[in-house]
Amino acid sequence: MENNFNCWFQSIDDPNNKFPIDEIIYRCPDTGSLLEVAHDMEALKKHDSTYWKDLFDSRYRRQSWPYGSGVWGKKEWVVPFIDDKNIVSMYEGSTNLFWADRYGKQIGVEDLWIKMCGNSHTGSFKDLGMTVLVSAVKQLIDNGNEIKAVACASTGDTSAALSAYCAAAGLKSIVFLPKNKVSVAQLVQPLANGATVLSIDSDFDGCMKIVQEVCKKNNIYLANSINSLRIEGQKTISIELCQQFDWEVPDWVLIPGGNLGNISALGKGFLMLRDLGLIDKLPRLVCAQAQNANPLYLSYLKDFKSFEPVSAKTTLANAIQIGDPVSVNKAIKILKEFDGIVEQSSEDELASSTAKVDLTGTFNCPHTGVAISVFEKLVKNKTIKKSDKVVIISTAHGLKFVDSKIDYHLEKLTGISNTYSNLPINVDNSIDDVMKVLDTEIK
Numbered sequence: 001m002e003n004n005f006n007c008w009f010q011s012i013d014d015p016n017n018k019f020p021i022d023e024i025i026y027r028c029p030d031t032g033s034l035l036e037v038a039h040d041m042e043a044l045k046k047h048d049s050t051y052w053k054d055l056f057d058s059r060y061r062r063q064s065w066p067y068g069s070g071v072w073g074k075k076e077w078v079v080p081f082i083d084d085k086n087i088v089s090m091y092e093g094s095t096n097l098f099w100a101d102r103y104g105k106q107i108g109v110e111d112l113w114i115k116m117c118g119n120s121h122t123g124s125f126k127d128l129g130m131t132v133l134v135s136a137v138k139q140l141i142d143n144g145n146e147i148k149a150v151a152c153a154s155t156g157d158t159s160a161a162l163s164a165y166c167a168a169a170g171l172k173s174i175v176f177l178p179k180n181k182v183s184v185a186q187l188v189q190p191l192a193n194g195a196t197v198l199s200i201d202s203d204f205d206g207c208m209k210i211v212q213e214v215c216k217k218n219n220i221y222l223a224n225s226i227n228s229l230r231i232e233g234q235k236t237i238s239i240e241l242c243q244q245f246d247w248e249v250p251d252w253v254l255i256p257g258g259n260l261g262n263i264s265a266l267g268k269g270f271l272m273l274r275d276l277g278l279i280d281k282l283p284r285l286v287c288a289q290a291q292n293a294n295p296l297y298l299s300y301l302k303d304f305k306s307f308e309p310v311s312a313k314t315t316l317a318n319a320i321q322i323g324d325p326v327s328v329n330k331a332i333k334i335l336k337e338f339d340g341i342v343e344q345s346s347e348d349e350l351a352s353s354t355a356k357v358d359l360t361g362t363f364n365c366p367h368t369g370v371a372i373s374v375f376e377k378l379v380k381n382k383t384i385k386k387s388d389k390v391v392i393i394s395t396a397h398g399l400k401f402v403d404s405k406i407d408y409h410l411e412k413l414t415g416i417s418n419t420y421s422n423l424p425i426n427v428d429n430s431i432d433d434v435m436k437v438l439d440t441e442i443k
């Protein structure tokens, strides 16, 4: 690979505030604003769109390490400064773009696709960002920096991804989890991968405050999505889904939002595709929030004129139970640029949607359920037209959330209508009894 593609950090408020990409820095020291990774677009533009399409296609899902990874196959656009020898990859990305034709027919939108980002090493899209971040840490250490550990606060999936990539790299990881607010699968992942797991009697927002303090000193590197390196990996979702459509752009992309890094990443990917000539229009973006953790939705109702954090209430969509999202300014900027919409879904709506779509062969997480119920609302009020091409981003694998999914089917959740619940049937050890049951089941 040519290595004349530069990137650097810059403040999201003032692009003149620039910092070297190999500096350990998370916010602009003058203004405290978030940073983003900027690329030398002039250097990238020296190649035309056909060059990039052919290059990406030639690497897609191949074994030539690390370029077969959905993230590293786009390395020049992501983080070109990392030497291949420092890359920590588990073949992330290249996830199925599932044609949801049976479910789509039920709703009347037949050009409907679900991007299965949870079909990944640790079961969520967080792998896309974490491969970049952990590789960057290896590069920084290689450059002579002392980094003793990598830490994050998490609603469950970030910690799983961090622990796995750190274990693969031989780095120490420390994760801060809100006590009793993550699923069993989410808790066991960092334990299994040897992370130091701190269970804090607080919520995600509380854990986030602690980890930022801890990382200010002690040579501990911060892995939350406040760290803009992760956004660079996650933005490959947009690049990859356009690639999967042979560079056709969908009309709509819907995504569940909590800390709002992923909606920002999605937008950044599409902008880069447009600016480098691979696509000639932008989709409209929809950020779907749980009603119990909906600060962006409330701000959207006021045309984003102001934003106030909320205290997030318990939601089945625990990975987006966030009241004070770190990336809110990035997200609002992106939503304005993409004629975006924010919509919310109640607990009953998200549980029903998750179960309803599962009946057509998927196995969704509750966050994907939030996006699906928002999709149905927007079709119902005719914002999304039946002829539109629609992509729903599925953010995690349903197997990480079996605790709440089984409670739904066993009808143990309060305030949920159980329209699609499917209870196991207890039958005596007798052919006659079994046949009696089957007579009523098979009609």
Ligand SMILES: *Cc1c(COP(=O)(O)O)cnc(C)c1O
Pocket: 124, 125, 126, 157, 158, 225, 256, 257, 258, 259, 260, 261, 262, 263, 319, 320, 365, 367, 368, 395, 396
């Ligand atoms: C992290 C996460 C989200 C939310 O992404 P943000 O970038 O925090 O908005 C949604 N779904 C799942 C499963 C997640 O793990």
